[in-house]
Amino acid sequence: MQNTNIEPQDTKLQKILDWIERTGNKLPDPAMIFFFSLLIIWALSWLLSSFDFSEIDPRTNAPIVVNNQLTGDALATFLANMVKTFTGFAPLGVVLVAMLGVGVAEHSGFINTGIKRVLDRTPQFLLTPIVILVAIVSHTATDAGYVLVIPLAGVIYYAMGRHPLAGITAAFAGVSGGFSANFVPSAIDPLLQSFTQSAAHIVDPAIQINPLNNYFFTSASSVLVILIGWYLNDKIIEPRLKKVPVDGDPEDIPQFAEVTHKERSALRWALAAMALGVGLLVASVWSESSALRAPNGELASFSAPLMHSIVPLIFLLFVIPGVVYGYLAGTFKNSRDVINAMSKAMDGMSYYIVMAFFCSLFISAFNTSNIGALLAVKGADTLRELALPASVTIVGIVLLTAFVNLFVGSASAKWALIGPILVPMLMQLGISPDLTQAAYRIGDSSSNIITPLMPYFPLVVVYAQRYVKGTGIGTLISLMLPYAITLLICWTAFLLLYWSFGLPLGIQSSYMYAP
Secondary structure, three states: OOOOOOOOOOOHHHHHHHHHHHHHHOOOOHHHHHHHHHHHHHHHHHHHOOOOOOOEEOOOOEEOOOOOOOOHHHHHHHHHOHHHHHHOOHHHHHHHHHHHHHHHHHHHOHHHHHHHHHHHOOOHHHHHHHHHHHHHHHHHHOOHHHHHHHHHHHHHHHHOOOOHHHHHHHHHHHHHHOOOOOOOOOOHHHHHHHHHHHHHOOOOOOOOOOOOOOHHHHHHHHHHHHHHHHHHHHHHHHHHHOOOOOOOOOOOOOOOOOOOHHHHHHHHHHHHHHHHHHHHHHHHHHOOOOOOOOOOOOOOOOOOOOHHHHHHHHHHHHHHHHHHHHHHHOOOOOHHHHHHHHHHHHHOOHHHHHHHHHHHHHHHHHHHHOHHHHHHHHHHHHHHHHOOOHHHHHHHHHHHHHHHHOOOOOHHHHHHHHHHHHHHHHHHOOEOHHHHHHHHHHHHHHOHHHOOOOOOHHHHHHHHHOOOOOOOHHHHHHHHHHHHHHHHHHHHHHHHHHHHOOOOOOOOOOOEOOO
16 A cells, blocks of 8 residues: 655654653643642641741732641641532633533534535635634534534545545644634633632632633634644645545545535524524623613623623533534434433533542632742742843743644633733732633644644544545644644734734733733
């Protein structure tokens, strides 16, 4: 059989990628990383508690004191509060409530049919940007992009006489490379915000971070990701793939399944229900005396009930059309089916719950020991002495995140690990948590598509092997590397340009932090 690998296996790049894969595979599971981190924090708190530090705690204006977490009283408090610490972990409720709604929309078939209809009605010359757009929007349904959009893009490209791997890579770039770009608010927004706020409380316990603090920037970033992906796919990736024959077994190559008349009708009614729900929401907040507004009449204020209802609104945004579609399409026969859809969504969250348990204990110990505040102040003092421009510091955060992402694939696990260090440290330099989070999201997204440790990376390789048998990890990385490098450079430059114009990052967001 002809070797169709695009990247020779003995190149320096391949050796580097092999080293990254070997090193990353040796890392413990993220849940165990948090457990080991908890043990390290305990040991450090015991060691550092005997030292006097001159650094001033910005919360108390007194010298920082590291609290020993291995005393009898501290361990007793740890055990007594363990359940409360876990159940009070902010990201846990945020993710689970949002996923209950998304699960109904996904398992009813509403999301799948919607995506198929969009791609089915797309002209060929607009196929790539529409595929990337749909891939970006699919983030609202978490795994739907990986399990539906990516393989479906390969099917559609193949049906249109274009190379199927071009469709797969374009969709992969949108789903994973553009993970932090979206026009539609999704569960990732309040998830990251909750970690950011917990980290910011190390310096300022009173600070409030809006769940949509990066929404305007991520919306604008969607256009950037689509344009970059469109150019790279049609001008660089697909021409390069012309030399790669499609040699998959015909029986293994999936066929495009047409949407039935019943499904189309159900989709129309479900979209109408969604539009009606949005209309009722707009009508309910229109009046200045609306119960969803703050007492002073403001809609975007932190005290406005609407701002505290973002996650429940995401839940309703997916439940209502999901239920309507399910009953009309026949996927839901009774209320038990709706509950089963929610249960299936929770099945996929079991690992996250385990990780959240250890993560909550780690963050609690990190905060209680005051090691986080000490690292933040010392790190800020070091950066202040270097006198680097704020823009250079932000670029450094993007690059650091992109590098760490090669080893720790989970966005929430990664931000839970480095957020408590980066957020308070940059707050000490006057950089807001909103801007730090935006920089993190760029680095996290850009390198997603070139790390074999990303959970869905092997699945994308399998999709590609249906069409080109010789596809391997090196092949896929070589196809995705232009996307990763271009996104990293252009997206970072876009953030700096966006910042220079003073455009708002999101709702109630800022670029600079003033105590």
